[in-house]
Amino acid sequence: MAVRSLRIGLIPGDGIGREVIPAGRKILEALPPSLGLNFSFVDLDAGFECFKRTGAALPQKTIDTLKQECDGALFGAVSSPTTKVAGYSSPIVAMRKSLSLYANVRPCKTVLSPAFPSPTKSPIDLVIVRENTEDLYVKEEKTYADPSDPTGKHQIAEAIKRISSKASWRIADIAGQIALRRARMRQAGGKGEARQGMVTITHKSNVLSQSDGLFRATAREALSQPRFNSLKIEEQIVDSMVYKLFLQPEYYDVIVAPNLYGDLLSDGSAALVGSLGLVPSANVGEGIIIGEPCHGSAPDIEGKGIANPIATIRSVGVMLEFMDLPEAAEVIYKAVDANLAEGRLVTPDLGGTATTEQVTDDVIKRL
Ligand code: ATP
Ligand code: MG
Secondary structure, eight states: OOOEEEEEEEEEESTTHHHHHHHHHHHHHTSOGGGOEEEEEEEOOOSHHHHHHHSOSSOHHHHHHHHHHOSEEEEEEOOOOSSOOTTOOOHHHHHHHHTTOOEEEEEEEOOOBTTBOOSSSSOOEEEEEEEOSOBGGGOOEEEEEOTTOTTSOOEEEEEOOBOOHHHHHHHHHHHHHHHHHHHHHHHHHTOSSOOOOEEEEEEOTTTOTTHHHHHHHHHHHHTTSGGGTTSEEEEEEHHHHHHHHHHOGGGOSEEEEOHHHHHHHHHHHHHHHSOGGGOOOEEESSSOEEEOOSSOOOTTTTTTTOOOOHHHHHHHHHHHHHTTOHHHHHHHHHHHHHHHHHOSSOOGGGTOOOOHHHHHHHHHHTO
């Protein structure tokens, strides 16, 4: 069998990022040889500690290495100082920009574990696909004196919300591809009749008829391509989606959203899983795929060796899925599910007493 060699960049960043990224590496190293994959690794620097040490939150070398050498990468977390520090801005935002990572993909799946009761009545298994380059996050803001105020005391602040058909098309297209792949993986999993793939387009075009209107129309068009014929495509106004997401989250499969709504829906859906320590994500675009746990640097538990590695281990799975290695991803998801289903070796956030290392080793045993 031909063995495929893949190079993975490791960017632990700050705080518990430095504890969970090594867990991700160990999982890749322990994948069964029958998958025919051989991983090599390169350690890369970024984050607030890196900024304090080198003056750069995201060294050019990190970007260059990711671009030139890596097939995939794992990003841990970066801490953000509560008061603004001159010259520092989040490296993950800069990285998304310089590597054209235009989609943030966040799968939220209920954990079935005796250790940890689900916050929702029925199990959920959905993915938020968030546009990552535009909308209100173009950060074009201005503040000026309110011309209607003769005292000159009052001000007005404005922010641009920019939506392009190009970005809307490619994000909807990715959402369609994800829905197809999930439907295929459900079929391959072979538990009774697998449910049909579905994409829900979310927007607020009843109010923002031009910007969200363009997103809606373009996403509809992209998802009406013949290759998406097997999918159910629907749309929902974002406020009503939030309502339904609270009451009936099991309804959803893939949700595609402009940047701001996607941001809010992503965190909301993560809450439906119950612990930040469980939820993975991937940054996806034209080249490299970067897996990233959705939690932050968690300074309150840093250095204690008890950070839950599951979000990172699942992020390894999502990264592999997008590198077109769904079998390898499935092996990881199953091992994680088995660890949680037994519920014996879990970290304190899930009510257990296990360490990061013990959980990682238990998942490895089940690969
Ligand atoms: P940051 O500014 O980097 O986001 P934060 O203080 O907001 O840091 P988060 O990482 O967002 O911290 O975490 C919020 C809470 O969830 C913290 O109490 C943290 O301990 C907990 N938490 C986050 N990730 C994990 C994890 N992997 N395992 C266990 N607990 C976690
Ligand atoms: Mg946080």
